[in-house]
């Protein structure tokens with residue numbers, strides 16, 4: 318099987334792929350992530366996952382390349398990664414006590430231009446927090462580098478009143494879907510190395 322490259326700088330995505338046990342390497346996509354403001358969240362993550370995968374595939378046409386992109390959607394507003402603590406406080410302020418969606422687009426591009434892609438959505442209900450409790454959560458810096466300003470696998474679990482969908486999707490890669498795409502592409506698992 319050709320080499321597998323994860324077109325990502327995300328440590329969360331690498332951790333999920335590491336758990337799967339397939340040999341792969343990661344490479345930064347290096348793409349412009351600006352999309353039309355008229356796109357839905359689902360179309361935006363589909364477009365950006367494809368852009369990331371295709372950019373790395375152009376450099377390594379003999380490889381399989383997996384790209385992904387994630388956005389949060391709440392009350393019709395789209396959120397990405399916060400730039401600073403104040404932005405994280407503002408994001409969490411919109412999510413706490415409400416239900417939001419996390420959309421993750423994944424795109425797998427193959428050596429002869431085959432494309433397998435999907436968009437996966439999870440829905441999360443968060444508890445309301447006091448202002449003081451929110452500051453305590455922000456002090457943990459789990460907002461850094463995370464779309465939505467929380468980490469669902471860490472202390473952020475204590476925010477979670479309800480989760481519908483693939484928990485790994487929230488972390489950055491919907492692994493149930495990623496495995497389906499990899500199997501469709503002919504990848505074999507549990508190989509002795």
Ligand SMILES: Nc1nc2c(ncn2[C@H]2C[C@H](O)[C@@H](COP(=O)(O)OP(=O)(O)OP(=O)(O)O)O2)c(=O)[nH]1
Pocket residue numbers: 324325326327328329330345346385386387388398462463464465467468469470487488489
């Ligand atoms: N560990 C963890 N990371 C999360 C969680 N929710 C979101 N994230 C991270 C995963 C991704 O790194 C990031 C989503 O933002 P992007 O899709 O723009 O990816 P990013 O720019 O980080 O990396 P990439 O474009 O793949 O190089 O947020 C979570 O609950 N736990």
